[in-house]
Amino acid sequence: MLPRIIPVRETILAGAILALLALIASRFAGFVAPSNLANVFNDTSPLIILALGQMVVILTRCIDLSVAANLALTGMAVAMINVAMPGLPIPVIIVIALLLGAAMGAVNGLLVWKLSIPPIVVTLGTMTIFRGIIFLISGGKWVNSHEMSESFTGFPRAEVLGLPLLSWAAIVTVLLFAIMMARTPLGRSIFAVGGNPHAAVYTGINVGRTQFLAFVISGALAGLTGYLWVARYAVAYVDIAGGFELEVVAACVIGGISIAGGVGSVGGAVLGALFLGVVKNALPVVNISPFWQLAISGSAILIAVAFNARAGRKKGRIILKSAEAKS
């Protein structure tokens, strides 16, 4: 029962990515060399992690526009902690990043749950607030690489089995999400809440609480990514990852996560992120202006949405009993 009939949407998206790679390879064979593909994956890892967090939020019929601001604030906070206490071990830094991010997600979640404010309004507000707080705590100053400790900036680049830890963070997140969505009551509730919130209430699922938890998950991942991002680029400032939340939402939409909630998969979100990652990394290589990237991402979103709308269209209600027997 587990191996579902191959999910059509994901297969098509994977095909599109492969076709894209083939096209690039025809012009520039070096792009598909394993080492370069590993680089592309590593470069896309933050997007993959955030897209998974965004996915659970979107599945519950919400949206989290504050992820990039959360990432930037957590990144700044841990960078400043590192400057103040260079001896603090990295695992502690990571726990702090997760908790800080989760706390910010919890703020979003509580406002949506307890005050019933529309998620887009809540996260638009907190997005601005988080950016403002970064300015307040940093005084608008940058934290530069020479101020950070070596272990702090070295962690995401440290290689295990030939892959940097940043890539491993994405891989582990994907695996945890695959298990959570398929095999835990929370994962099931997330689908149920998005699929039919009214029915979910009568089933004994607390819709608001489930949405709250989705925001906390999304926030925690944004926090984790905040540390990884700041450490990788070895710099923290007010505007890092500005506008990145839209790329995250785009990855979800391209990956077939229905913006109306209830429909989507871990595989889809990952593929959506990879698609954007490949486009972003390939354009400079084949000498196309990076501004085209925006146009291509935009077109991909529209194509994906149009495609999903077609696929989701009902075949019409089966009325004739004879036809029902045949189907």
Next chain:
Amino acid sequence: MTERAASATAPVVSMDAITKTFPGVKALDRVRLDLYPGQVTALVGENGAGKSTTVKILTGIYRPDGGTIRINGDPIVLNTPNDASEAGITAIHQETVLFDELSVAENIFIGHAPRTRWGLIDTAAMHRAARKLLDEIGAPFGTHTQLRELGIASKHLVAIARALSVDARVVIMDEPTAALSHKEIEELYELVETLKSQGKAILFISHKFDEIFRIADRYTVFRDGAFVGDGLIADIDEDALVRMMVGRAVDHIFPQRDPVVGEDVLQVVGYDHPTEFADIGFTLKRGEILGFYGLVGAGRSELMQALFGITRPSKGVTKVNGQIRVIRSPAAAVASGIVYVPEDRGKQGAIIGLPIFQNITLPSLRRTSRSGFLQLAEELRLAREYSERLDLRAASLDQDVGNLSGGNQQKVVIAKWLATQPQVIILDEPTKGIDIGSKAAVHEFMAELASQGLSVIMVSSEIPEVIGMSDRVIVMRDGRIVAEVTGDEMRPETLVRHAAGIAATPQKEEA
């Protein structure tokens, strides 16, 4: 054919050999339907007979694949709802399609408001015209009233006024009485008479036979998307009509039961709510079917929602098997053994997008998981057990519920609740809007549940069902329990009198 020749007037609208195919499915197969001026034609058929598709074709929402529609003998093509409205066809839907945020007058004239010389909407003229229309149909509210302030019956009046404003020749009423109280239904009947006297042709769709025989002049029967027959209501009786509808004789007899009523399972004491109900107390015994009767708005559903933890009463105690249970959420209710199958099963029932087995196990996830992880084998076992018990027909339990027929979806919803092994099951209007064949199946099933020791609370507004199924009936009026009747006292007159608050002047009645 002879009837056609015999009828004095020619039909206003005549659908002939209309066919509509959805991919892979024929929803309508060469059906015909004639509507006559000044007459009410009832369109009768089980769920899925093609009534809604017909309405959608008449109102220009669907385009037929074949056949002709004639208006006063001239063939016409209805490509858009606008075409239909220009042809003088308007519909009053089950859930009235109007705009809550606009005023009554704006709703009546939206799309065809009177204009001033400058092309702007002539507000004064619009309100004058609206007033005139509302007076014609005896609607008491003002034209400036915002629609959302009106109840459903008043909204119907607005919809009818709108129909009159476009000078409709044909008015389609799709289950107009489904959400109305007894008094409101009477008013609607009067209105139908008014429309008839104005020469409108009325297409009336209803599941209620008493209604059809009361106001219809003609009938047309569809079955499984095909035309079965038509004629004058005066020439047919209920039995014959039912036979045409289902293609077999169904005398709807309620299942015979030998209720073995046991100890108290549920005790409700002193339930109060600031606005919905007050002073509610009753007990429910093992294996009993307890009917809750009352007019729409008597507070029955509100009480059930409080029992299920969706709303909170301001005071009151619930005891399950003699133990006090605090029920503050649906989850707590399910844990206490109380489940609630809501009235609006479409909206509140199955979760489309999830496979069948996941729908069934949704309230039982705690039982199907071990140390926080779902056990698929256990889930499938549970789902298989209950889907077999309910004779659910599906290719695979891994199939999306959305691909099931309505009846099978309903089975999934019930299986979901039975899988929680409840002690008390609350069924809110369990047979509302479903056809006679499915009704009998639901009744059989309720009887079976009770015989297995489950206690059933049935909220119903259909008197035959209440009397036929219940061991005991509680009547509510204006948020209070006004009577509890059992045995021979369970007579339609008694229930209606209690529900309507008519002073008990028990007239002798022949059994």
